Amino acid sequence: MVRARFVFPVVLLSIVAATGLAVQWWREQHQVYRLVIATGGAQGEYYAFGQALATVVAQHHPDIAINVLETEGSQQNIELLQQGQAQLAIIQSDTPPQPSARALAFLFPEVFHLIARSDANIRSFGDLRGKRVALMPEGSGSYKLFWALSQHYYLTAADFTALPMSPDAAYAALRQGEVDALSRVMALGNPALAELLRTSQSQLVPIDQVEALRLSLPYLEATQIPKGTYDGAVPIPAEDLPVVSVRAVLISHAELDPKLTRAITQTLFEFRNELVVLHPRTATIRLPEAGENLGLPLHPGAKAYYEQDRPVFWVEYAEPIGLLFSVGVLAASGLWQLRLWLDGRQKNRADRYNLEIVALMEQIQTANDLTELETIRYQLFEILRQVVVDLDKDRISPESFQSFTFPWETAITTLRHREMLLMNARSQPPVSPDLSSN
Incomplete structure (x- = not known):
């Protein structure tokens, strides 16, 4: 009887503890982390990048929701970060650092x-x-x-x-x-x-x-x-x-959960092509070189992402690696020639796209019909789609993509200007002939 009296409370406590752990696990699995990124003016590059980042992060990490905050610029951004009103921010590399700021990546x-x-x-x-x-x-x-x-x-x-x-x-x-x-x-x-x-x-x-x-x-x-x-x-x-x-520079608060900063850093590099479609200048984002100074200490989450592929097994397999290295030296000249050939092929492909853009710009200048301009617009965006696919498949280099964006954006702007001219001309009433002299 006494034993039964003790068994029941123990069983009850076990059930309560198990239920609590289950609830906690469920909350962790379904928790949405709401972050604020301080950017810049609504018409600026920082704000546009913040929107692109928020969109792509939400697609691949549904548990992270980023709210894009319009601000006056870098100094206010780092102050908002320091005050805890923002967890992420974009600043210029010349902005004086604050103790609470940590770097994630260089941007454009x-x-x-x-x-x-x-x-x-x-x-x-x-x-x-x-x-x-x-x-x-x-x-x-x-x-x-x-x-x-x-x-x-x-x-x-x-x-x-x-x-x-x-x-x-x-x-x-x-x-x-x-x-x-x-x-x-x-x-x-x-x-x-x-x-x-x-x-x-x-x-x-x-x-x-x-x-x-x-x-x-x-x-x-x-x-x-x-x-x-x-x-x-x-x-x-x-x-x-x-x-x-x-x-x-994309920065975060030092106390932001490393798993969140790692996910955001991962988005910058592993889903870059999706960012490029929304904001073409993100094509210039690159992985930091070993020992490169971003002006601020790296956040542990970003550092973990950059170091995830660090080859620890090199030490354990030093002897077979040495043998492979010796064989590799013999093949170095052939690989070098192959690389030169591939680089040349990438450049030729990018040059072909640029020539297509130039040809379309000539058509824009002579176009006299809005339907014709709409066809050209479709061709321009089709070229952009092909270039993004080629960038994703390493058929062109990021440098070639960056040089491509200038003539492409110029062509789009020229097309819009031509459309305005044609629409203005269409809206003008026809001039009636002067019959007073007859």
Whole structure:
């Protein structure tokens, strides 16, 4: 009787414990992690990338829901991360780090653009003295980099009129002659900037002295705005234009669950082609090289992904590997020739696509019918689909894909412009003949 009295509570406690463990397991299996990623303005590259990342992560990791937050830029993003209001953020590589920030990956390059009115007599950064300059909002990476560059040219706030404002307001001010120049850091080929350069009396200004700038700003990279990036017909710019750039970096809070950061990092590289379809510039994302400094410590989850293929068995099988290496040396020259052949084949394939784009651009210029333009639009997107497939199957290289995106986006922009011209012409009433003289 006494034994039965003790058995019942034990059985009851066991059932309760088993039920609790089952409930906990079920919750873990069905839990949805809701994250916030701080990006930038709604018309900018950071926001567009954040939306693409959220979409692809949700497709492959349904337990992760990412909310894309519009912000004023890098400085605000890292502050939101520090305050715990965001778990992910995109910042420029020149943004001062915070103790709570950890790096996940380098994203696409961000190029410093200086645009000046053609009648403002601004041919270099130093010519901004005495001018009115529209800057991006305070706290943005563009704002910070402008002032860092101005120090190199010995320009202070007293030497010109700095007017921080939103990108849309800055573009409008330049069109209306209310400012002489504007500066903004963004990925190449931005459609809004292309429209500004084509429809206003303005021009891009080169930024040279990159190696001298790197003495005090080591995060800067030398790059170029390729000829025709913003208009292939004119072209804009007329020649390859030397400028400087920084890298966009995807970061997270140090305390974010490593399994989440690993899943997000995995998405960047294993599902990159899906990201490219939504945001073509993600084609430039690359795995960090061994020992590469991203400007911040790596998050443990991202580090685990990068090191997942580290070959531990090399030590255990040192002798057979040595034999294989000896055999490999004998075949090295043949493999090298094969690689050269494959590289050449990839380049030839990419060149063929670019020639198709050029041919379609010529058709766009002469098209006089909206139906014809719609056919050309279908052909352009079919070419893009083929290129993405070829990138996925390593038929073309990421570098070739990056060079392809410029003429493709130029063709799409030219097609839209041609459509507008045809629609405007169609909407004009016919001119009646003047019969008053009869």
